[in-house]
Amino acid sequence: MGILMDDNIHAPTVASGPTSGVTPPDFSKLSMPELMQQKERIEAELTALSSVLSSHGVNMNSSLTTFDGFPRDDIDIAQVRTTRVRIIHLRNDHKDVMKYLEKALHAHFAQLQNAPAGESAPNGTSAAPVALSSAVDDSTGNPGALGTPFARVNTVESASPAAEAGLKTGDLIRSFGTVHWLNHERLSKVAEAVQQNEGRPLTVKVSRKTDGATEAVEVDLQLTPRRNWGGRGLLGCHLVPL
The missing domain is CATH 2.30.42.10 (PDZ domain)
Incomplete structure (x- = not known):
């Protein structure tokens, strides 16, 4: 069997992040900086969980049974399954974050482009045209x-x-x-x-x-x-x- 790094084999061996076990945040209500923080947090957890799978020598598509249909005895199957489920949830969260982040960026740059030169956008960012052209x-x-x-x-x-x-x-x-x-x-x-x-x-x-x-x-x-x-x-x- 694989080496257990936790007494509870049904839990991943890494922290699941601040939203684990609780209702996920409503990304539509987050500001652009908050969305960026969520993006970084999700990506960091995905990297850590991918390392958990790699430590077992498997990925998201590896079979958990032997050629004759028996559960593999060289890996912690419960942990691999739980980790895979968490990765799927995080990937969905990442898609949602990216969707709202792109909307927020579009709105932000539209404000920059429409504001008179030299004025500031609502978040205090300079509205000079160069800000838009250099970022998009x-x-x-x-x-x-x-x-x-x-x-x-x-x-x-x-x-x-x-x-x-x-x-x-x-x-x-x-x-x-x-x-x-x-x-x-x-x-x-x-x-x-x-x-x-x-x-x-x-x-x-x-x-x-x-x-x-x-x-x-x-x-x-x-x-x-x-x-x-x-x-x-x-x-x-x-x-x-x-």
């Missing part, structure tokens, strides 16, 4: 295509797919394919995008500050994940979340 990628019109950087390029291996695409150490990632700061889930979605697009180019938008420059420039790159380039991984770079 106008080329897509997608409410989720927000340009806030969410990761930094820590290292880039020479001759790697990342290096060939022009990615540089210190670049700030604004979007990676369809992944952006609202949905990257602590970079787990970046890893999924890489695995699902091996051999196919992904558009990567980065913010880059060159030596001596006072402002960063926006650069669009085409990055194609691939194997057998002479190093580890499909990209040959290391990203760290901001």
Whole structure:
């Protein structure tokens, strides 16, 4: 049997977060900062619960029975089942949070755009047009295509797919394919995008500050994940979340 980390095998081995066991909050009534806090909390708990499954050597789809239909004796089945249920609930909560967060962002930027230059939006944010253009990628019109950087390029291996695409150490990632700061889930979605697009180019938008420059420039790159380039991984770079 798997090692039990708690006397109660029906409970996950990590804290379930402030909303566990109680009625979940009404996300529609939360402010944008509160929604961001909920987003971060949910993503942190999802990461922790995923680690619980990984410690048993299973994922959300792994079979809990042997080939002949008997319960597996190498894992704590009760704990795995409970953890999976919690992950499903959290994923649903995350979708709700993202829905209301995008609505709140749209309303916020609409207020910024409509307010006279130099005045402040209701939350005290400057209403200068640059605030809108720097935060929203106008080329897509997608409410989720927000340009806030969410990761930094820590290292880039020479001759790697990342290096060939022009990615540089210190670049700030604004979007990676369809992944952006609202949905990257602590970079787990970046890893999924890489695995699902091996051999196919992904558009990567980065913010880059060159030596001596006072402002960063926006650069669009085409990055194609691939194997057998002479190093580890499909990209040959290391990203760290901001």
